[in-house]
Amino acid sequence: MSGRSFAQKALSRASGCDAAVGDTVVAKVDLAMSHENAALVSSKFREMGAERIWDPAKVVLVFDHRMPANTVSAAEGHRKVRLFAEEEGIESFYRHGEGICHQVLPEMGHVRSGELIVGSDSHTTTYGAFGAFATGIGATEMAAVWATGELWFRVPETLRLSIEGRLPEGCMSKDVILKAIGELGADGADYCCVEYVGGAVDGMSVSSRMVMCNMAVEMGAKAGVCFPDDKTRRYLGERGSGGEELFSDEDSAQHCHSMDVSGLVPQVAAPHSVDNVLPADELSDVSVDQAVLGSCTNGRLEDLRAAASLLKGRRVSAATRLIVVPASRETALRAMEDGTMRTLMEAGAIVTNPGCGPCLGAHQGLLAAGETAVATTNRNFRGRMGSPEAEVYLASPLTVAASAVTGRITDPREVMR
């Protein structure tokens, strides 16, 4: 093995040294994102005795988890962060319901190819869809980044996931990533950078690639990446962004795994772990109290449109509530303009404001004991969406829409036919 991987190149660029796999390097951070947990970060920052943020232009804050505040303590947390941002002169501060951090950052042009992005949120891996090296860190580490602009990283091994074939009808990138996590396991890519390559990935939209990179962390990965192409360039160009494109050398991966998706069927992750994956049609006797369409995984326009295409002219089952949470204000506006929102609401959906919604069980749309949800979110851990006695199944927007119509977990092809 002689070539250099994307992870090596990205961390070499950021650290200014020739980084080998397994090395621990101190790298300069290009962008640092925090959400509501900026309240905790700012306390640690002050505790460290830091006075000024190293570069306020490189810090982005987004309120998304509890926006608008649903408890007094959430409101106090927001207030604390607002005061801090003002004192520190942080201008990239999306505080009025612009949407989920992982959607807002690319939309607002903050994400650039080749850059080192850290976020005090595990799904920071999402920005890998734009060829960035992006990873989640903790609050204290983020405080250290705010103070110094740098952080230590171990240069990870690479797992190259080759995905070939054409996605069959009824399947989306969510089905691909669920299938992959089912095969590799929740720790199958521990500490690795996952490179998604192959014809199926080339054929995916940027939004679909974001789903893949978003869920890299659900198999333990440090980062996930889809290499930039014309679609990436167009997206970034339209947002006034760009960056330096970094590609892996052919023979640089330590681990490889291949999949052919031509024969794929819609997949579902059953409670209470993301790698407990089964074909949707094997779960058709599971009744659904709540269907959730949203999150940083699948709350984008493409996802809302897919669900609307299935719901057009149909009604959500009387036994089920369908909650739609657009990933961002822009997503919501565009879904209004093209009629998607109308279709969803006519079918009986409850539409909430852009944000994380019920995904982590902290905002609206929680589950009672004994209830079951099917959601386009990324985690089905016990207690994640409300009561620890509730159950959460993960699926694609099409499967969630189909399940909302029938009131039980449903392979979307059954309804589409």
Place this chain on the structure above:
Amino acid sequence: MNTDLIIPGRYLDNYDMSSLAQHAMEDIDPCFATNVKEGDVIVAGRNFGCGSSREQAPLVLKELGVAAIVAESFARIFYRNAINVGLPVVVCADASRLEDGDTVEIDLVAGSLRSSGGLVAEFPPLPSKLLEILEKGGLVNALKERLRPCRPDTGQ
């Protein structure tokens, strides 16, 4: 063992660690916070701490007096967070051979573990930079020293 189980997301608007810690592990063991004692060691299997990046997960365990976690493997963000808050984490392939009630002695610098039940295991010690963070009780303390002397008084 994921971070939602260690401390559920529904409580994370509470930034007071001692009251937050009362909810640690409650979705799988409602008595955990009352039963755990100062100096206790948590023993676990693979991928301990997978899921969310919430630092409150190692923080509440530390708050309750947990002295170390020994697991077959850790999820990476939890591992980083634990070190950064000053909670020792030890990767031990034979963790399942530790029994409830055993006393364990861990030497982080040498990379060795021995239990009253007779388990003797070795593990690669942490890089010195990380050991230093643990020794100082976490990244906040480690950086305090670094930030103070080199920061010129700007008069602001």
